[in-house]
Amino acid sequence: MSVDSKQINKLLGEHKIRPTKIRKAIAGLLFDGRDKHVSVDDVIALARARDVKTSVASVYNTLNQFAAAGLLRRIAVDGGRAFFDTNLSDHHHFYFEDEERLEDIPGNAIEISGLPKLPKGRQIKSVDVTIRL
Amino acid sequence: MSVDSKQINKLLGEHKIRPTKIRKAIAGLLFDGRDKHVSVDDVIALARARDVKTSVASVYNTLNQFAAAGLLRRIAVDGGRAFFDTNLSDHHHFYFEDEERLEDIPGNAIEISGLPKLPKGRQIKSVDVTIRL
DNA sequence: ATACTTTTTAGAATAATTCTAAATTGAGAA
DNA sequence: TTCTCAATTTAGAATTATTCTAAAAAGTAT
Numbered sequence: 001m002s003v004d005s006k007q008i009n010k011l012l013g014e015h016k017i018r019p020t021k022i023r024k025a026i027a028g029l030l031f032d033g034r035d036k037h038v039s040v041d042d043v044i045a046l047a048r049a050r051d052v053k054t055s056v057a058s059v060y061n062t063l064n065q066f067a068a069a070g071l072l073r074r075i076a077v078d079g080g081r082a083f084f085d086t087n088l089s090d091h092h093h094f095y096f097e098d099e100e101r102l103e104d105i106p107g108n109a110i111e112i113s114g115l116p117k118l119p120k121g122r123q124i125k126s127v128d129v130t131i132r133l
Numbered sequence: 134m135s136v137d138s139k140q141i142n143k144l145l146g147e148h149k150i151r152p153t154k155i156r157k158a159i160a161g162l163l164f165d166g167r168d169k170h171v172s173v174d175d176v177i178a179l180a181r182a183r184d185v186k187t188s189v190a191s192v193y194n195t196l197n198q199f200a201a202a203g204l205l206r207r208i209a210v211d212g213g214r215a216f217f218d219t220n221l222s223d224h225h226h227f228y229f230e231d232e233e234r235l236e237d238i239p240g241n242a243i244e245i246s247g248l249p250k251l252p253k254g255r256q257i258k259s260v261d262v263t264i265r266l
Numbered sequence: 267a268t269a270c271t272t273t274t275t276a277g278a279a280t281a282a283t284t285c286t287a288a289a290t291t292g293a294g295a296a
Numbered sequence: 297t298t299c300t301c302a303a304t305t306t307a308g309a310a311t312t313a314t315t316c317t318a319a320a321a322a323g324t325a326t
Contacts, residue, residue: 020292020304040282055306060283079313081282082212094251097258109249114242118227118266125230125265132258133251153273153323173313188275193314212282214313 003028015069025052026062030072035087037075037102043084075102077130092129105131136161148202158185159195163205168220170208170235176217208235210263225262238264 008027012019029046030036038046043059046052063084066072073085077095083102092110094103110129118124141160145152162179163169171179176192179185196217199205206218210228216235218226225243227236243262251257 018292018303022305057284057307058305061305064284076209076211078209079212079215079282096255103252105249109247111246112262113244113246115264116238116242119236122229122266128261128263128265129245130261130263131248132261133255151272151323155274190276190315191274194274197315212313 003032011071015066015071017065017069017071022052022054022058023062023065025054026059027066027071030066030084030086035085035104037083037085037093039081039083041081075128077102093131095130095132097132105129136165144204148199148204150198150202150204155185155187155191156195156198158187159192160199160204163199163217163219168218168237170216170218170226172214172216174214208261210235226264228263228265230265238262 005024005028008024008031009019011031012023012027017023026043026047029043029050029052030038040056040059040063043063044054044056047054047059063072067074067084070088073088075083075085075093077083078097078100080100085102087104091108092105094105095101096103112127112129115127138157138161141157141164142152144164145156145160150156159176159180162176162183162185163171173189173192173196176196177189180187180192196205200207200217203221206221208216208218208226210216211230211233218235220237224241225238227238228234229236245260245262248260
């Protein structure tokens with residue numbers, strides 16, 4: 001599942017992120033066409049496994065930046081570590097508490113109705129549904 | 134909104150929690166009939182404000198214990214600090230990102246349909262809906 | 267009161283994340 | 297190219313939230 005370096009450059013360019021070496025490397029690890037829910041440690045392990053030499057701080061910098069740019073979605077489940085979701089489509093999650101692992105809820109099965117009126121001057125940034133198992 | 138010490142004792146008793154001095158004090162701060170979303174720091178501040186002398190570790194111990202006993206509901210929003218909700222009824226939340234504050238969504242407005250079938254041998258522990266604003 | 271268990275606590279330890287400041291890299295101009 | 301300057305990367309220190317430890321205090325049942 002290696003990724004075309006041209007596509008990575010395009011992806012970063014479209015999101016106004018300078019395509020530096022480690023950014024391209026981390027993007028390559030993450031955007032291989034498979035949906036993933038990764039923690040910072042997962043990314044560090046992935047990088048090691050593929051001989052991408054980088055630092056903990058850079059992984060944080062890069063993931064935070066990707067999330068801010070809309071290239072990743074940050075998901076809060078328990079306190080403790082953060083997860084980043086490479087699937088940007090509108091979807092929700094199962095959270096397996098015993099394994100501390102997220103999984104996409106298949107399809108667009110879930111429908112939410114009866115959204116209340118929002119406090120004045122506010123607008124929805126996201127609606128997150130987590131089903132804990 | 135002071136709370137009847139008898140009621141606190143009853144509440145703790147019903148949840149099989151020994152009614153020690155600090156547990157009663159913290160329960161008294163939390164269960165005054167108003168729904169609250171508190172962080173650990175909020176509880177420490179509340180305790181100080183009412184001259185309840187206790188320690189950080191005891192606040193953690195007590196809140197964790199109350200949550201385990203079903204007297205509080207723990208809510209994860211961002212990484213970072215945990216929130217504890219005194220409203221145990223089935224309900225969902227607005228999260229004001231800029232203020233790092235939770236608010237109950239009024240009424241039982243929200244309906245979720247199309248819950249997918251669960252992975253084998255699993256059952257739902259909870260369904261959490263957070264609307265980020 | 268006595269003995270025994272459970273709680274409480276201060277402070278140390280751990281974990282996740284951010285900050286700092288120095289070294290490196292990237293991108294454009296000469 | 298090579299020079300310059302801003303942006304990025306990095307190791308390690310600092311911060312924040314939380315848990316652990318082990319000794320002192322409080323609770324409970326004799």
